[in-house]
Amino acid sequence: MNKRIIVSICGASGSIYGINLLKSLLAMPVEVYLVISKAGGTVLEHETGYKGGSFQSFLKDKGVVFHKQARLNAYDTDDFFAPPASGSFKHNGMVIAPCSMKTLGAIASGISDNLIHRAADVCLKEKRPLILLTRETPLSVVHLRNMYKAAVSGVTIMPASPGFYFNPKTVSDLIDSVIARVLDHLDIKHDLVKEWGKDKIV
Numbered sequence: 001m002n003k004r005i006i007v008s009i010c011g012a013s014g015s016i017y018g019i020n021l022l023k024s025l026l027a028m029p030v031e032v033y034l035v036i037s038k039a040g041g042t043v044l045e046h047e048t049g050y051k052g053g054s055f056q057s058f059l060k061d062k063g064v065v066f067h068k069q070a071r072l073n074a075y076d077t078d079d080f081f082a083p084p085a086s087g088s089f090k091h092n093g094m095v096i097a098p099c100s101m102k103t104l105g106a107i108a109s110g111i112s113d114n115l116i117h118r119a120a121d122v123c124l125k126e127k128r129p130l131i132l133l134t135r136e137t138p139l140s141v142v143h144l145r146n147m148y149k150a151a152v153s154g155v156t157i158m159p160a161s162p163g164f165y166f167n168p169k170t171v172s173d174l175i176d177s178v179i180a181r182v183l184d185h186l187d188i189k190h191d192l193v194k195e196w197g198k199d200k201i202v
């Protein structure tokens with residue numbers, strides 16, 4: 001069976017992280033289950049120029065090339081009948097990219113009042129990978145406590161914090177350095193960033 005990954009885009013700044021993650025996943029034989037929060041949609045429009053309409057066409061305009069076995073299934077945040085809302089739906093992990101402090105707080109507290117929170121809650125109870133690409137700075141004690149609470153519940157907290165040690169040339173290189181770590185954690189092979197030490201002669 002092809003990998004199934006739940007991707008959510010929330011209302012933190014950095015919707016490009018979600019777009020580049022989709023770009024990597026959809027270039028492979030992967031089934032993506034996409035949920036964009038209401039604030040996520042608003043910030044996405046502000047930051048990327050998305051003007052509504054077909055999201056698939058928008059992704060293609062952004063350079064997303066679909067693998068012939070890739071599937072993109074999108075759900076409304078109020079749709080509790082969607083597959084990601086149930087533990088019986090088998091998948092390989094969920095990534096919230098970017099993740100707002102609000103959604104982090106809801107997940108850390110077990111509040112499931114939209115499909116994103118519910119799908120994340122299901123990941124925790126079913127012990128499936130859940131990665132939160134958080135974006136906020138500076139962090140308050142409340143944020144830090146919520147990150148700690150989520151981390152001890154099994155969440156991977158991955159701040160949207162690019163690396164500079166591979167000499168990035170473009171903003172996209174920086175974004176991809178973060179997406180590479182997300183794919184590593186999902187156990188998905190990629191060639192976004194070379195593994196450190198691979199070029200060294202031993």
Ligand SMILES: Cc1cc2nc3c(=O)[nH]c(=O)nc-3n(C[C@H](O)[C@H](O)[C@H](O)COP(=O)(O)O)c2cc1C
Nearest residue numbers: 010011012013037039040043100101102103135136
């Ligand atoms: C332009 C813009 C940028 C924002 N950036 C952030 C951010 O980086 N981090 C964050 O936690 N919230 C940010 N927010 C606030 C969230 O959008 C807001 O808390 C929202 O309720 C999050 O809801 P959601 O998690 O359901 O998407 C931003 C809002 C706007 C309008």
